[in-house]
Amino acid sequence: MKKLVLSRLQDFIKNRLNHEIKGTPVNPVKFETVGLDDSVLGKYIEEYKLNQSEIVVLLIALVPHISPEFFNNIIAEYLPNGGDFPEFGGVKGKNHRGLLPTGETALYILAGHDIDKRLEIAGLFDEEHLFAQKNILYLEPVPPGEPKMSGKLILDDEYIDLFISGKISRPKLGSDFPAQRIFTNFTWQNLVLKAKTLNEVYELETWLNYNEQLLEKWNLQDKIKPGYQVLFYGPSGTGKTLTACLLGKYTGRDVYRVDLSMVISKYIGETEKNLSGLFNKAENKNWILFFDEADSLFGKRTNVRDAHDKYANQEVSYLLQRVESYKGLVILASNMKGNIDSAFTRRFNAFVEFELPGVEERQKLWELYLPAKKFLQSNISPEELATNFELTGANIVNIVQYAGLLTIKKKNKRLEKEDLLLSIRKEYKKEGKILQK
Structure with a gap:
């Protein structure tokens, strides 16, 4: 001034x-x-x-x-x-x-x-x-x-x-703002999904790119809701968070992952207060709000047995109202579609299922994340790995990282199949699975 x-x-x-x-x-x-x-x-x-x-x-x-x-x-x-x-x-x-x-x-x-x-x-x-x-x-x-x-x-x-x-500073995660900006250096080529899922994701990109023109140029502001609510559901590690980041990256929008541990409070009225502050901050910013592991906040309402149940249900009702009135894209992520309260699912614009990758998708993931051939032992085959081991993209990233560290520790020039299999066993054990092969 x-x-x-x-x-x-x-x-x-x-x-x-x-x-x-x-x-x-x-x-x-x-x-x-x-x-x-x-x-x-x-x-x-x-x-x-x-x-x-x-x-x-x-x-x-x-x-x-x-x-x-x-x-x-x-x-x-x-x-x-x-x-x-x-x-x-x-x-x-x-x-x-x-x-x-x-x-x-x-x-x-x-x-x-x-x-x-x-x-x-x-x-x-x-x-x-x-x-x-x-x-x-x-x-x-x-x-x-x-x-x-x-x-x-x-x-x-x-x-x-x-x-x-002359410029806006992005808000930082804190007690007064329970969300953190997330982004990725990956591209759409790094997102390996089944064709049906990928097509549904591209439909979201279309909404983000053209909805504003639809409302303004066609004068449909009073006929179509300005916001969009979508549920991403499927097992962990199948690409839900990466998809949210890529949608933001390619449509010029910031993506904020809501930290539900900072939103949910045992004190009456505090959860609504925290949510109100978040949505007020997000209004008119064109942010994508990403609620990861949304079951804890958007889960099914209970029968009213005491005052706590009554206020818990009020929180869900308040959240429903704020999500519906938000003018941007709200993404809820859950491992299972059935965990989300039907009051929300009835109002969602879209459901996108992130299935476990099949053999074809797993092979693409191995080819994508394994290092160049000059760093691999010649007997390592992405096709064989994809056929023999049921893994998600996140699992494969963890396996390649751990096996690579073992290789460097041993001062080997190439990643050996033995170390890769050891890393796969470690990842299976972490997931509580039994490796049959």
Whole structure:
């Protein structure tokens, strides 16, 4: 934010204070986007055609992140001996030493004591307003019984980064964001699936690439749900996570795997709160949300025997509503289709089964992941390995990795069949299987 913009905002606030405290006539300051035209913030204001009140609220929320002393310096001019100024609003932070603006701050700066104008400005914080719809800024919830407008004015972290540095920083896994971005360096050639499954995956890619055009150009926003929900089901290691990553990679979308251990809480209402924060953050970002091992959250509801069952079922109902209203792609992954609550499955747009690879797919996987022939003993045959051992792609990756490490440890130049078979036995044992051959 340029000095000229800070100066204009300062003049705007002082004009209000002069009128309210000193009784001087109102001298409206036209808050034009002077100094913002070539900035990301200026382009954002232009794109969404923000009016003067909206621009001022946006700048009020942003300025503490740039000039911590901004509000304190202005108020000090009018209260040189200190003292309380409740009309102006504002709160102190835990670490921040300056004043942090609240909804009351915005009402006072824009409307003073004009009740009708204050009611009008309060509408900027309604759920229907652009600020809420785009999750740009909001009022921090207040304790029961306290005025809503006394809540701290919160500008979303991503917009703070965008307006200050010109780019959005991706959120990181933490207590306030229970998801982690996942990606892959692999390509579609690395995804070995049966033809039917692969065709269904490509259909998802088609939705991701063209659904927005379908809704907007054909004017079908009110007839077709904007989001898409799909269930990936099948044994572990068959490519569900890799598929999600590739869909994101080839459609230009970030993929976030939801950490269900951080979402699910034994405390009543906490699970819904965690989910709400996640979906609010994801809105309008075009993210793909990937719920791995989704059974723990999307599992079948129980008969109500006690209060715990009642609230557990409420969590599922809330989740159903949020998943349905999400405008992007939501992928649930489960080992078994039958583990997912029928309330979800009835509303899914698609089911994609990831079957165990057959001989043909296993051979492709061995050919894909084994090192070049110059590093292999001549008696190692991908076709033979595929025929004799029922393994998933993840199993084969583990086997090649372990056998390769053994080869290097022995200072051998080539991977020996004996070490490969030893690695296969190890993988079978890990899976609780008995190797017959």
